[in-house]
Amino acid sequence: xxxxxxxxxxxxxxxxxxxxxxxxxxxxxxxxxxxxxxxxxxxxxxxxxxxxxxxxxxxxxxxxxxxxxxxxxxxxxxxxxxxxxxxxxxxxxxxxxxxxxxxxxxxxxxxxxxxxxxxxxxxxxxxxxxxxxxxxxxxxxxxxxxxxxxxxxxxxxxxxxxxxxxxxxxxxxxxxxxxxxxxxxxxxxxxxxxxxxxxxxxxxxxxxxxxxxxxxxxxxxxxxxxxxxxxxxxxxxxxxxxxxxxxxxxxxxxxx
Amino acid sequence: xxxxxxxxxxxxxxxxxxxxxxxxxxxxxxxxxxxxxxxxxxxxxxxxxxxxxxxxxxxxxxxxxxxxxxxx
Numbered sequence: 001x002x003x004x005x006x007x008x009x010x011x012x013x014x015x016x017x018x019x020x021x022x023x024x025x026x027x028x029x030x031x032x033x034x035x036x037x038x039x040x041x042x043x044x045x046x047x048x049x050x051x052x053x054x055x056x057x058x059x060x061x062x063x064x065x066x067x068x069x070x071x072x073x074x075x076x077x078x079x080x081x082x083x084x085x086x087x088x089x090x091x092x093x094x095x096x097x098x099x100x101x102x103x104x105x106x107x108x109x110x111x112x113x114x115x116x117x118x119x120x121x122x123x124x125x126x127x128x129x130x131x132x133x134x135x136x137x138x139x140x141x142x143x144x145x146x147x148x149x150x151x152x153x154x155x156x157x158x159x160x161x162x163x164x165x166x167x168x169x170x171x172x173x174x175x176x177x178x179x180x181x182x183x184x185x186x187x188x189x190x191x192x193x194x195x196x197x198x199x200x201x202x203x204x205x206x207x208x209x210x211x212x213x214x215x216x217x218x219x220x221x222x223x224x225x226x227x228x229x230x231x232x233x234x235x236x237x238x239x240x241x242x243x244x245x246x247x248x249x250x251x252x253x254x255x256x
Numbered sequence: 257x258x259x260x261x262x263x264x265x266x267x268x269x270x271x272x273x274x275x276x277x278x279x280x281x282x283x284x285x286x287x288x289x290x291x292x293x294x295x296x297x298x299x300x301x302x303x304x305x306x307x308x309x310x311x312x313x314x315x316x317x318x319x320x321x322x323x324x325x326x327x328x
Contacts, residue, residue, distance in 0.1 A: 019328030029326055044327025045295075047268045047320065054288040058324050074327050084297075088322050091295040091302050159328070208328030 003232065005204060007181055008097055008129035008150040010068075012039040015198070016228040017070065017183065019208025023217065026061040032211055033062060035221035040068040042099055042206070044075070045085045045092075064093065070131065072099040077112070079119040086123060098123070099153070099185075099206075101133040109159040113140045117147060124148035133185050136170040138177060145180055152178050153206060156197060157187025160209045164193040168200055175201045191220075191227035198231025199239070263315040272319075280308040283319075294323050 004011045018038045023029040033041055043058060062069075071089030073082040079102060086098045100119055104112030111134050123130045124147060131151035132144050141152045154174055157163035164187060165171060175182045181203035188194050188207040197205045205228055214220035263276050274283060280303065284291055296303045297320040303311060313319070 020326035021328040023326060026326075042328055043324040045322050046325045048287075048289060048294060048323050050268055050270070050272070050287060050321075057293055058326055059293050069324065071324065072327055087302055088295040088297060089324075091304065092322075092324065093292070 003236070005181070007131065010097070012068070013037075014039045014225070014228070015204040015232055016194070016224055017042065017204060017206040018211060018221070018224075019206070020058060020062065021074075021208050022212035026056060026058060028217060029058070030061040032217045032221040033067065035218045035225070036211065037225040038067070040070050042070045042072045042074075042208070044072055045089050068097065069093075069095060070097060070099050071095050072133075073101050075103070076101065077103050077115075079115045079122070082115070082119045083122060086128060087126075090128070096127060097129045097131070097150075099131045099133060111135055111155070113137070113143075117143050120144055120149050121147040131183070136167050136174065138170060138173045141174045141182075142177060145178055149180060151181045151183055151203075153183045153185035155186040156184045156193065157189075159186045161187055162189025162193075162210060162213075163187055164189055165196055165200070168196070171197070171200050171202065188224075191223045194224055194227040195231035195234070198228055199234050201235050204228070263313070265313055265316065266318045268320060274313055278313050280311045280313065283313065284308070284321075287321075289321065294321050296321050 005015045014037045016036055016038050017040045018033060018036050019042045020029050073085045076082040076085055082100060082102050089095050102112050102115040102119055104110050113135055116134060120130050120132055129150040131153055132149045133153045134140055134144060136154040144152055156165040183204040183206050184197040184202050185206040188205060188210050194205045211217050211221045261276050262273050265272050265274055299318050
């Protein structure tokens with residue numbers, strides 16, 4: 001049976017979502033995305049440089065017809081800014097599936113959950129499918145689900161920190177109580193972090209810096225692809241019980 | 257140079273001179289910007305693409321042209 005990843009009634013093959021920021025070139029971005037196997041990539045909305053407006057665009061390297069663009073609101077610190085950004089994104093090409101991220105603090109880049117919940121509510125009413133970057137607080141994620149978020153995306157650790165999942169217990173609680181996909185967004189530093197997120201039962205992983213800042217981003221992208229698949233399979237297989245003492249793997253009878 | 261035929265707008269936060277009567281499509285052509293790769297807001301209101309040819313820019317209009325870039 002195929003293990004499809006469904007968000008807002010759309011099916012995707014890969015459970016890995018990757019960002020397109022911090023790469024050295026569009027070529028490297030494109031190569032890394034291919035190596036990661038991701039079907040969805042996050043993108044940011046920014047002003048066109050008027051003096052340099054005929055320069056290549058991200059869209060020239062990553063075709064939005066084959067890869068799903070997930071416009072995000074990175075850098076927005078208020079509901080107004082976030083709503084404006086996503087309404088512009090929608091006008092650019094009818095993007096309805098979006099990533100909402102309303103930040104509360106420049107040092108930690110922690111989400112401002114009050115503004116985030118408020119924005120989610122408005123966007124859902126406007127017909128957006130909203131995937132929401134949020135704290136790993138089960139009460140907050142429940143609120144997000146109540147106002148219509150189509151995916152809950154708690155941070156594993158601060159954005160760009162590469163610290164791995166800091167609060168596995170909360171991620172498990174959030175997964176248990178949510179009826180929409182739960183995707184760990186932010187904090188993944190290396191392949192094992194992505195695997196852990198999937199072993200905890202999360203539906204997907206979203207990461208950017210772990211690939212873009214690796215010494216070899218293309219190789220790391222490939223590694224993340226396998227890490228997410230491995231974690232998902234391990235979760236579905238059901239891990240063995242932990243025990244405090246050894247248990248021999250070879251039969252104990254008929255020893256010579 | 258006849259300044260009477262020119263109008264100053266705010267384009268992505270900077271002053272920009274256009275010919276009076278310029279519509280949004282003409283502005284994009286002049287800037288070599290492809291219509292299907294951007295979104296435009298004028299004075300805080302998002303403009304639908306089918307309205308570009310008939311939308312004449314006025315003096316002091318605040319025009320924002322945005323695109324997708326790499327981001328996490």
